Amino acid sequence: MILLADDEPAFQRLTGAWLRGLGHEVEVVGDGDAARAAFAAKPFDLVLLDLAMPPHHDPEAGLALIAAFAPAPVVVMTGHADHALALKAVEAGAWDFLAKPVDPDLLRVVVARALERARLAREVTMLKAQAGGDEDMGLVGASSAMTALRDLIRRVAPTRLPALVLGPSGTGKELVARAIHAMSPRAARPLVPIHCGAVPAELLESELFGHLKGSFTGATGDRPGLIETADGGTLFLDEIGEMPAAMQVKLLRFLADGSYQPVGARAPRMADVRIVAATHRDLAAAVADGSFREDLFYRLKGVVLRTPSLDDRMSDLPLLARMFLRRASEGRGSFAPDALDWLTARNWPGNVRELRAAVECAAALAMPAAAGVIVGAADLAFAVGDVPAAPIHAVFGTLDEEVAALEHRRIVEALARTGHNHTHTARELGLSRVGLLKKMDRMGLR
Numbered sequence: 001m002i003l004l005a006d007d008e009p010a011f012q013r014l015t016g017a018w019l020r021g022l023g024h025e026v027e028v029v030g031d032g033d034a035a036r037a038a039f040a041a042k043p044f045d046l047v048l049l050d051l052a053m054p055p056h057h058d059p060e061a062g063l064a065l066i067a068a069f070a071p072a073p074v075v076v077m078t079g080h081a082d083h084a085l086a087l088k089a090v091e092a093g094a095w096d097f098l099a100k101p102v103d104p105d106l107l108r109v110v111v112a113r114a115l116e117r118a119r120l121a122r123e124v125t126m127l128k129a130q131a132g133g134d135e136d137m138g139l140v141g142a143s144s145a146m147t148a149l150r151d152l153i154r155r156v157a158p159t160r161l162p163a164l165v166l167g168p169s170g171t172g173k174e175l176v177a178r179a180i181h182a183m184s185p186r187a188a189r190p191l192v193p194i195h196c197g198a199v200p201a202e203l204l205e206s207e208l209f210g211h212l213k214g215s216f217t218g219a220t221g222d223r224p225g226l227i228e229t230a231d232g233g234t235l236f237l238d239e240i241g242e243m244p245a246a247m248q249v250k251l252l253r254f255l256a257d258g259s260y261q262p263v264g265a266r267a268p269r270m271a272d273v274r275i276v277a278a279t280h281r282d283l284a285a286a287v288a289d290g291s292f293r294e295d296l297f298y299r300l301k302g303v304v305l306r307t308p309s310l311d312d313r314m315s316d317l318p319l320l321a322r323m324f325l326r327r328a329s330e331g332r333g334s335f336a337p338d339a340l341d342w343l344t345a346r347n348w349p350g351n352v353r354e355l356r357a358a359v360e361c362a363a364a365l366a367m368p369a370a371a372g373v374i375v376g377a378a379d380l381a382f383a384v385g386d387v388p389a390a391p392i393h394a395v396f397g398t399l400d401e402e403v404a405a406l407e408h409r410r411i412v413e414a415l416a417r418t419g420h421n422h423t424h425t426a427r428e429l430g431l432s433r434v435g436l437l438k439k440m441d442r443m444g445l446r
């Protein structure tokens with residue numbers, strides 16, 4: 001299906017008829033906003049775009065529009081002999097250009113080529129998604145829950161459906177959102193995350209929708225919102241359950257028709273954004289107690305994906321723990337025999353995030369051995385705060401090795417306590433700053 005965006009009635013009629021005669025489905029619009037709205041509503045394969053349309057008739061505004069149609073190829077139509085503009089359009093992402101008056105035969109060839117390219121791009125995306133096979137999309141785990149989750153991501157990603165990711169804190173909801181985006185035809189456009197609870201309610205509207213100069217004290221210039229930044233891509237609304245009621249209404253409008261109003265703007269604008277939302281809260285309960293709008297809830301839950309708690313997929317723990325240790329130790333770490341038993345015997349209320357922090361901390365504290373870093377149960381217990389540091393006399397070796405282990409542990413602990421402030425750490429340990437840095441260099445702690 002082709003979107004023809006041009007404001008001249010005669011051109012609309014003739015070109016529309018010519019393309020339909022060639023067997024294409026065509027929708028005609030007469031200005032930039034209508035083009036965006038049409039594009040947000042239907043999956044067009046190709047956009048034919050006149051660069052100087054109402055209300056501004058300004059080719060620069062036309063150039064700014066090109067990116068909004070990604071991933072569909074855009075063919076721009078410029079005035080005769082306006083080569084500089086045509087080149088700018090190609091730089092801005094246009095697939096090709098045609099000079100007006102448009103030669104019908106050239107139009108036929110350019111359209112056929114662009115549609116072929118769109119078809120190939122779609123095919124590549126689908127094949128990539130299917131070939132995902134054993135690729136883990138950054139979501140490690142061989143349990144049936146994780147396999148099913150990855151399968152669902154693969155099926156959902158190529159669509160435009162909103163996705164709602166539910167699961168306890170630290171279970172990988174943001175990773176799921178990133179995987180959906182990465183496997184979607186929008187992957188080349190931005191994924192824009194926002195934590196709905198972390199932005200003060202009064203700033204959230206301007207953050208999401210942008211504002212115009214002078215719309216409030218301190219608005220010294222126009223500022224695009226995250227929705228505009230995410231145009232053509234994905235907006236990840238993290239902790240959607242924290243969204244204030246007033247914003248819920250505005251978000252609902254955007255989800256319904258793709259329109260939003262920057263703070264201080266008179267007219268609505270359009271953006272083509274796929275929404276992925278996440279929360280650890282029970283949204284259905286929030287709807288029942290009236291703190292979350294029911295209509296917004298139903299809009300958001302196009303597809304629901306659930307991330308399991310770590311306790312529900314303990315079979316994945318060794319895989320995850322080994323991966324975190326590999327990363328933390330640049331491949332030089334291994335677990336002592338007691339370590340994995342200790343990890344699997346424990347509960348993980350903070351889920352994968354807590355496991356990751358525990359392994360990373362233990363890897364930093366563990367005694368470096370000739371073969372690399374060996375992390376034992378005692379290091380892990382200390383890392384999660386279950387017990388005080390493993391007593392140094394547990395380290396069997398020569399006196400020099402024991403002294404080195406003690407030195408290493410004291411420095412790592414002091415660094416952790418002072419937030420890696422070298423001056424404070426040195427003072428606490430009775431060293432000069434230079435002396436501390438030398439020791440850290442020797443121990444590979446820098």
Ligand SMILES: Nc1ncnc2c1ncn2[C@@H]1O[C@H](COP(=O)(O)OP(=O)(O)OP(=O)(O)O)[C@@H](O)[C@H]1O
Pocket residue numbers: 138139140141167168169170171172173174175176238278279280307352353356
């Ligand atoms: N399946 C997984 N494979 C690899 N790493 C994971 C997995 N699940 C979670 N993690 C890691 O755990 C940490 C937390 O993940 P993430 O931020 O995606 O969780 P979340 O569910 O969004 O948490 P919150 O609800 O607190 O925002 C990250 O460091 C992430 O890399």
